[in-house]
Amino acid sequence: MTTAVAIQPAMPRPTPIPIAAARPRTKKSPSGKENLVQAKPVTSVGPVANIRTRRERPCDACRRRKSRCVIHEGAVLCVLCEFHKQDCTFVQSPQPRKRKVTVDGKKEDNNNQKKSRSVDAEPPPLALPTPTITATAPSPVPHQQQLSNRDTTTLGETLGLQRRQHSRYIGLTTPFDSLLISLSQFDKRNESTFDLGTLRRVNDHECFIMLPDENTQDYGDEADTLNAVEQIVHPHGPALIDIYFRTVHPSFPIIQKHLFIERHRNGDRAFSPPLIAGMYILALNWWSYDPKLASYSKPDVSRLEAIASKSLSTAMQRPKLSTVQAGLLLLQRPEADSWSLTTQLVAIGQELGLHLDCSTWSIPLWERGLRKRIAWALYMQDKWSSLIHGRPSHIFSANWAVKPISDEDFKEEGDGYDNRQDESEEERMENEKGQILFGQMIALTAIMAEVMDTFYTQVAIQDFANAGKNSTRLILERAKPVQIKLKEWFAKLPDSTRMEGSSNINRLSSTGYLHLAYFATEITLHRRIVQSLDPTTSDPYLLYICRSAAKTRLISAMDFVNRLKPEHLQAFWYFASKINFTLIGTFGSLLWATAPAHEEAEFYKTRLREYRWTLSVSSKRAEFLDYAVQMLDASRAMLNNLAEKPSLAQSQVSNAGVPPQPTSQNIGLLQQRDVDMGGTELTMYQSGSSFQGFANEPFEQFGSESLGGDTPTSMG
Known part of the structure; x- marks a missing residue:
């Protein structure tokens, strides 16, 4: 432009x-000074002949100032005389x-x-x-x-x-x-x-x-x-x-x-x-x-x-x-x-x-x-x-x-400064290390920008609306190449930018904002998928796969935040970080609001309570996290108007959380999607037992013990 x-x-x-x-x-x-292109005067004009027999000789003004007299090649006046708009004489x-x-x-x-x-x-x-x-x-x-x-x-x-x-x-x-x-x-x-x-x-x-x-x-x-x-x-x-x-x-x-x-x-x-x-x-x-x-x-x-x-x-x-x-x-x-x-x-x-x-x-x-x-x-x-x-x-x-x-x-x-400390x-x-971090953030931003262009432009929104019942399928098709780029970006991260290699008790580390931005990008992608799901019209297996992948992302992001150390929290955080922390809570609230059963909704309620506690404690070292806490409270207030969810026994979802065998037209797409969205990058963030989708065990198994440490028992 x-x-x-x-x-x-x-x-x-x-x-x-x-x-x-x-x-x-x-x-x-x-x-004035003339014909000073060469080291010595080539010609002379009138009364200024031979005014500078050697290049180092200063003009009258610079001599009075005891300053270095610098003449650019082809210039009439020295730098200071040109700056002060005065005659440059000898x-x-x-x-x-x-x-x-x-x-x-x-x-x-x-x-x-x-x-x-x-x-x-x-x-x-x-x-x-x-x-x-x-x-x-x-x-x-x-x-x-x-x-x-x-x-x-x-x-x-x-x-x-x-x-x-x-x-x-x-x-x-x-x-x-x-x-x-x-x-x-x-x-x-x-x-x-x-x-x-x-x-x-x-x-x-x-x-x-x-x-x-x-x-x-x-x-x-x-x-x-x-x-x-x-x-x-x-x-x-x-x-x-x-x-x-x-x-x-x-x-x-x-x-x-x-x-x-x-x-x-x-x-x-x-x-x-x-x-x-x-x-x-x-x-x-x-x-x-x-x-x-x-x-x-x-x-x-x-x-x-x-x-x-x-x-x-x-x-x-x-x-x-x-x-x-x-x-x-x-x-x-x-x-x-x-x-x-x-x-x-x-x-x-x-x-x-x-x-x-x-x-x-x-x-x-x-x-x-x-x-x-x-x-x-x-x-x-x-x-x-x-x-x-x-x-x-x-x-x-x-x-x-x-x-x-x-x-x-x-x-x-x-x-201009050759003598450096x-x-x-x-x-x-x-x-x-900072230069590598800066470069990786640029690369991640380009992928995030592609997510925005693919799913959140007015043209894209209209495309999904026109697709009707097939909107989720269209979103999944467009999400696959972006998700692959994200996975490859993460796999190629240099060691100096990985969380496990960046912690040094004697030095602050800003690596956290890079990984937080990664989760924000993932969540922005999955958020669009979850928004498109309609339990009344979506294929049951499609619904299961998408929500399972979204749940895994949420758990990984929350566990990442829980393991941030003082050297991370007290470091420089990129301007978008306070919103990126908030987006994790927003995504959890979205999954809570759209949960098809009471047990799943209670799971998200518990994890959000734990996440708020983590942010509240961390804000003592990073005050900007207070904003994320306030936004979580605002979301919680909105969820007070949420209708009561039916239990698993009352819902159409089986006790295992997995509906009957998927139709043949969906199985290829969803299996490949499950592979693409469940990359190995999640293993470094998960603590305790990893989450494997909607399992047979009750949702309470993913409560406070998965985070480790003391957690509150009630939502603030």
């Missing part, structure tokens, strides 16, 4: 700001070196103090965690002196990380026709400046328009916003950042970790306000577990959330990768429940071209990896939001060209 670029000619615009590497200008400044003589050690040193110390204040009090707004490619407003010279010490050679090569510009994807049906764009004059950086902005061509097919941030609303207020965020958490910001990268980042790697940490440690505060606020908000969930922070008063989370929400809305007017990152982090809050924000992020992602294949774009390699990680995180956000809200997805496979995630997409080399072996293993 492409996004048209809305142009408002009536709005007055200043002179367009080209991205960092300025194109050679026709009007020559008598004191007419002043070098200052005496004694200037550094004379009494004027006191003045320099004052400047350093001013520099420190400028970083803390007036940080430039809206930047991604990268040292050289940030979205900043003009700032005091001392801060620019600090930034200039970074390697800025890739500044003009990035797409979504510009300092003072944002990009918007130009689709094929916009007024910017691709054929007309190809007639533009592009420089060596694939840029072409015209009255409305700067065209940026990333390959032969895709093109973006770069627009200045300063034309957007409240652009100048972001420094104050970031300052307000920092004041709320001061002086615990660094500790919270450490918690974030230790707890959240490994299994949700949508930020350039090393870049962000190095910038933060070096005093660079040019971060996106909603992004860093989102990081702080998530990290605060583990405040009481950190021995260095637990004794202090916890920062005001509600104030942080209010600032983050408002600043995110403002940032959406000049969308960058940091905008999507911030929105995704804010949606991971346990209490977050915003379908509208998810749809906004999808739209912003499409404006940024995140739905496209960037593997061959003329952008830095590390930015490609970052874009892919953010894109797949956005894909998962859309798909799981679609499931938990019961609404149509906004991402379709026909318009999704992002390549599968790979190990290369997690590498951060070449982004060495990770311990344990940290390295945790990051690798």
Whole structure:
């Protein structure tokens, strides 16, 4: 899906700001830098002949700042002079070196103090965690002196990380026709400046328009916003950042970790306000577990959330990768429940071209990896939001060209910080494990999305309605290939993502949210089958097989929840988890409500009582589980209106729970279905004696003893 670029000619615009590497200008400044494509000047013009006999010589302004002077190939001005819109001259003589050690040193110390204040009090707004490619407003010279010490050679090569510009994807049906764009004059950086902005061509097919941030609303207020965020958490910001990268980042790697940490440690505060606020908000969930922070008063989370929400809305007017990152982090809050924000992020992602294949774009390699990680995180956000809200997805496979995630997409080399703090072996293993977890969640999400597309679209619902009495058979036929994919996905899970291999008493483990998502997918599939069953019209053996398979899924999911350990419960849980826990209870209530006999209904009543108790106890370590408990209570209240079920003796179901021999037309389909739906993946979750369908023994045998431990005797 492409996004048209809305142009408002009536709005007055200043002179367009080209991205960092300025194109050679026709009007020559008598004191500017010219002809600097080679290491040494090839020609000289007028009074500026031989102005730079060697490439390392700084211009007058950079010499005064004592800053590194960087000139991109083919550019007229150095990076800092271009940024400050000033002449880049070479007419002043070098200052005496004694200037550094004379009494004027006191003045320099004052400047350093001013520099420190400028970083803390007036940080430039809206930047991604990268040292050289940030979205900043003009700032005091001392801060620019600090930034200039970074390697800025890739500044003009990035797409979504510009300092003072944002990009918007130009689709094929916009007024910017691709054929007309190809007639533009592009420089060596694939840029072409015209009255409305700067065209940026990333390959032969895709093109973006770069627009200045300063034309957007409240652009100048972001420094104050970031300052307000920092004041709320001061002086615990660094500790919270450490918690974030230790707890959240490994299994949700949508930020350039090393870049962000190095910038933060070096005093660079040019971060996106909603992004860093989102990081702080998530990290605060583990405040009481950190021995260095637990004794202090916890920062005001509600104030942080209010600032983050408002600043995110403002940032959406000049969308960058940091905008999507911030929105995704804010949606991971346990209490977050915003379908509208998810749809906004999808739209912003499409404006940024995140739905496209960037593997061959003329952008830095590390930015490609970052874009892919953010894109797949956005894909998962859309798909799981679609499931938990019961609404149509906004991402379709026909318009999704992002390549599968790979190990290369997690590498951060070449982004400007070559000197990195060495990770311990344990940290390295945790990051690798998290990357595998992230990749497996993407693969599972794709299968879950197929379940949604197969059974819950309006077209599918109408197909099943038109099938009438044959609707269950049609659903089973369509379910088989999806179920096989689920079974194969589970069988191929790496050892590091399996529950039995992920528990470590000294480390938190987020593996639980992956397996919970697996059960939620299974339940979403079986839920549709159970909904289609009609005891008055369905084949008795068909009814038995489907309900038996559903019952097995429910028991396995509940037993999985019962065996979660503290290192699982206290870890990072994906945003959909609180609903996925709830779906298990909803599925149990559905089976209770549709049970054909009193004994079966009592079985589900007992298991739901035990499940509620488990969630209630676990919520002491994972507060978001309170929501699942509340939803269980709501379902229980609805079931109070359920009519009394007949006993087995009174019902048409035999005492064995198995009706007479199935008809010949159903036996082939159902036997194969029984095999497909009873895969070996269930064995690792079942405790006690395994359940083998509707057995001869009374239902009470599947009571509290199958879970182990103490359980309550009455429903809350």
